Amino acid sequence: MRIDVVDNGGQWTHKEWRQLKSFGVESTIIANTTEPSKLAGVDGLVLSGGAPSIVSELDKLGNISGYIEELSVPILGICVGAQFIALHFGGEVGPGSTPEFGRTIIEMSRHDGIFSSLPATFTAWENHNDEVKKLPDSLILAGSSSNCRVQAFFHRDRPIYGVQFHPEVNDTQNGRELFSSFVSTCRK
Secondary structure, X not given: OEEXXXXXXXXXXXXXXXXXXXXXXXXXXXXXXXXXHHHOOOOEEEEOOOOOOOOOOHHHHOOHHHHHHHOOOOEEEEOHHHHHHHHHOOOEEEEEEEEEEEEEEEEEOOOOHHHHHOXXXXXXXXXXXXXXXXXXXXXXXXXXXXXXXXXXXXXXXXXXXXXXXXXOOOOOXXXXXXXXXXXXXXXX
């Protein structure tokens, strides 16, 4: 099994890669400018977090649209990766009214798909200025925090998931379980 990590310039991209490797998954960190055709045979993708502002630096997110459109594999978007997924499907993204840095309490309202292993409430690590302001009809809200309504979501028909928080860092409770659930989804 192969799940690649798309590098969007995040400071913790290597941690996402290490999480996948810890489950015995073949994984490579790839540039977000990699052509979708070069990813034939991949079983899943993680769209990493990153420094680009989705509001003013969308061009720095490379070929992510192509991955979503051309690959029929499970996708997990983290931070800016999640924001891009929401934007791609017609949602709205913009500066957060209260940017979040550090620990935050996440409250899960849905436990579908990879969110099935998460408790109703847990602490997660945040590091973002921008956020999803409105989800399109194809994406379903799964989790929120007091300062950010869209902390977790999933696609209505496809195995595509997004989280605003960072499950790859040690400060996020149940982050390993989230990655384990994603790996299981990619095995199906």
